[in-house]
Amino acid sequence: MTDYILALDQGTTSSRAILFDRTGRLCASASQEFPQHFPQPGWVEHDPDDIWNSQLAVARQVLREAHVAAHQVAAIGIANQRETTVIWERATGRPIAPAIVWQDRRTADACEALRAAGKAAMICERTGLELDSYFSATKLAWLLDRVPGARTRAAAGELCFGTVDSWLAYKLCGAHVTDVGNASRTMLFNIHLLRWDADLLALFDIPAALLPEVVPSCGNVGMTHADLFGAPIALAGIAGDQQAATFGQACHHSGMVKNTYGTGCFMLMHAGAQPAVSHNRLLSTVGWRLHTETCYLLEGSVFMGGATVQWLRDGLGIIRQSSDVEPLAASVPDSGGVLLVPAFVGLGAPQWDPYARGTIVGLTRGSTAAHIARAAVEAIAYQSAQLLQAMQKDARVPVAEVRADGGAARNDMLMQFQADLLGVPVLRPKVTETTALGAAYLAGLTVGFWASQEEIAAQWRCERRFDPAMNADRRAALLARWGRAVERAQAWEQPL
Ligand SMILES: Nc1ncnc2c1ncn2[C@@H]1O[C@H](COP(=O)(O)OP(=O)(O)O)[C@@H](O)[C@H]1O
Numbered sequence: 001m002t003d004y005i006l007a008l009d010q011g012t013t014s015s016r017a018i019l020f021d022r023t024g025r026l027c028a029s030a031s032q033e034f035p036q037h038f039p040q041p042g043w044v045e046h047d048p049d050d051i052w053n054s055q056l057a058v059a060r061q062v063l064r065e066a067h068v069a070a071h072q073v074a075a076i077g078i079a080n081q082r083e084t085t086v087i088w089e090r091a092t093g094r095p096i097a098p099a100i101v102w103q104d105r106r107t108a109d110a111c112e113a114l115r116a117a118g119k120a121a122m123i124c125e126r127t128g129l130e131l132d133s134y135f136s137a138t139k140l141a142w143l144l145d146r147v148p149g150a151r152t153r154a155a156a157g158e159l160c161f162g163t164v165d166s167w168l169a170y171k172l173c174g175a176h177v178t179d180v181g182n183a184s185r186t187m188l189f190n191i192h193l194l195r196w197d198a199d200l201l202a203l204f205d206i207p208a209a210l211l212p213e214v215v216p217s218c219g220n221v222g223m224t225h226a227d228l229f230g231a232p233i234a235l236a237g238i239a240g241d242q243q244a245a246t247f248g249q250a251c252h253h254s255g256m257v258k259n260t261y262g263t264g265c266f267m268l269m270h271a272g273a274q275p276a277v278s279h280n281r282l283l284s285t286v287g288w289r290l291h292t293e294t295c296y297l298l299e300g301s302v303f304m305g306g307a308t309v310q311w312l313r314d315g316l317g318i319i320r321q322s323s324d325v326e327p328l329a330a331s332v333p334d335s336g337g338v339l340l341v342p343a344f345v346g347l348g349a350p351q352w353d354p355y356a357r358g359t360i361v362g363l364t365r366g367s368t369a370a371h372i373a374r375a376a377v378e379a380i381a382y383q384s385a386q387l388l389q390a391m392q393k394d395a396r397v398p399v400a401e402v403r404a405d406g407g408a409a410r411n412d413m414l415m416q417f418q419a420d421l422l423g424v425p426v427l428r429p430k431v432t433e434t435t436a437l438g439a440a441y442l443a444g445l446t447v448g449f450w451a452s453q454e455e456i457a458a459q460w461r462c463e464r465r466f467d468p469a470m471n472a473d474r475r476a477a478l479l480a481r482w483g484r485a486v487e488r489a490q491a492w493e494q495p496l
């Protein structure tokens, strides 16, 4: 009898491993941070071996500490930081360069050049993505251009490209695969035809021999090498972390929305069985593919969410740990007119401005650290509110509720202000590790650990509901003022 599903949640700053039982209960977890490298302004790198070693270590740790043997685990599911780009040698598994992380802006100018060449519309039409350095294609091209011999070796089939799911699947069971949702974040994948796009490969000069096989999110990928966990375990589910969280939040029907408040904020709406078309600069992306059904999502990505609070801690030193922001922000009745636009790495949706930079406006002689802390918390909610506004316009339906998760969703003040700004209830579930849970569900569905999506959806439980308590005029006034602050942050850096 197998009792558990093991979820591997490989995030931007940490690797986590979580065991879930049949009721969707979190039974045990382990996590490990790993080093972040910032070799130049705007660059963010990971060592692929750090990613793998930390992920393997926590997977082994959680099994050991929970006294669970490999044969008690029905399957493994992967949820991963998306877009981050890894190239390794097919024969040896050795990475040929550091991984370029999704936050990395080194290819912003390359994107500008493509925009100037009139390529943005075609890219968006085929991939559903905004032309931005966030996605893998320009990062991959950058590596092939800079690492000596890489493009020739890639064309000869000696190298493998993958996002982090591919890298982990390769290390776990030797497969060179990616799931359809992760593929849709590379900017090389046609989301209508669900295959790599030959024109885009030509545009970015990417040899097809480098690419992973695209597999469903729910399906048998292979068995893990026996020496990793003492016995082979089936790898049976893969999803990008935001797709996994959407699945874990049981957003299984059109119009359902979740927002994850982690390093960044990622709001995703279930858009049905056809790609959504955004007229408001949101991303149209693949959610997951279960058996033969593909689910599409509409996504708004905010680059600095909880990371804004980390900056208060590490950059300004006005709090010692992230949770300290709540009492500090609550020590003042409001932000005293201070607005903080956390465009530290540019702005994601809906502005897509790589040249925006962080800005604090509205300072007076009475402004204190507490006002800045409050402005930082509020900034997370303002940015997310802009996403929901865009989403409601695109979907042309009012959203009934937003399901919240991620580390910063623990902050009650943030959740209440969010509900106030949205004018829509915000619901926080009992299991907030929804990313890992979503990966577990996908793997569990493959191996029959759970019978159906209905069974999974019935496991979702609300821990707390935040109802809007702000009148519409005040909401509109606050959002308009936020819009003015964002304008001041935009187009600050000059393109080279
Ligand atoms: N009480 C809090 N209020 C606001 N932000 C918080 C709070 N607790 C944690 N955070 C933020 O949440 C983020 C961590 O959330 P997590 O979901 O673990 O992120 P990720 O998966 O992106 O690594 C950090 O950026 C941290 O600053």
Ligand SMILES: O=P(O)(O)OC[C@H](O)CO
Residues within 6 Å of the ligand: 010, 011, 012, 013, 080, 081, 082, 083, 102, 240, 241, 242, 262, 263, 264
């Ligand atoms: O690592 P996270 O949880 O911040 O998620 C990162 C996203 O997948 C980037 O697109």
